[in-house]
Amino acid sequence: MAEEARRGGCVDSGHQPLALILAALGPAEAQRIRMGPLTPGAVRTLRLLRDALGVRFALQAEEETGTVLLTCVGTGTTNVARKARL
Numbered sequence: 405m406a407e408e409a410r411r412g413g414c415v416d417s418g419h420q421p422l423a424l425i426l427a428a429l430g431p432a433e434a435q436r437i438r439m440g441p442l443t444p445g446a447v448r449t450l451r452l453l454r455d456a457l458g459v460r461f462a463l464q465a466e467e468e469t470g471t472v473l474l475t476c477v478g479t480g481t482t483n484v485a486r487k488a489r490l
Contacts, residue, residue, distance in 0.1 A: 414438045420446035424474070428459040432480030438473050 415423045420443050427435040439446070453459045457479055464473040 415440075417441075417443050417446075421449035424449045424453065424461070427461075427474070427476055428453045428457055428478060429481040430478035432478055434475060435478050436473060436475050438471050440471055442472060 415437060417440060420439055423437055423439070424446060427437055442450075450461055453461075459476050459479060461474045461476045464475070465471075466473065
């Protein structure tokens with residue numbers, strides 16, 4: 405856990421793919437996530453989201469902190485099984 409904090413990201417490396425999926429499926433507005441160095445699983449997830457959902461992330465590497473800022477516009481997916489509030 406301390407090693408992840410030293411890397412400077414806000415997301416544990418093992419959970420990077422999950423955070424990317426949640427950002428892509430989130431509200432249809434700008435989503436931003438700061439991560440440490442991207443794992444191979446995160447890179448595969450970025451490619452999958454691009455191919456399957458058409459969501460593209462803009463990556464901005466920050467050399468001084470060793471982190472990556474990822475930005476996308478979510479798809480605005482909602483849970484259709486959830487009861488509508490009247």
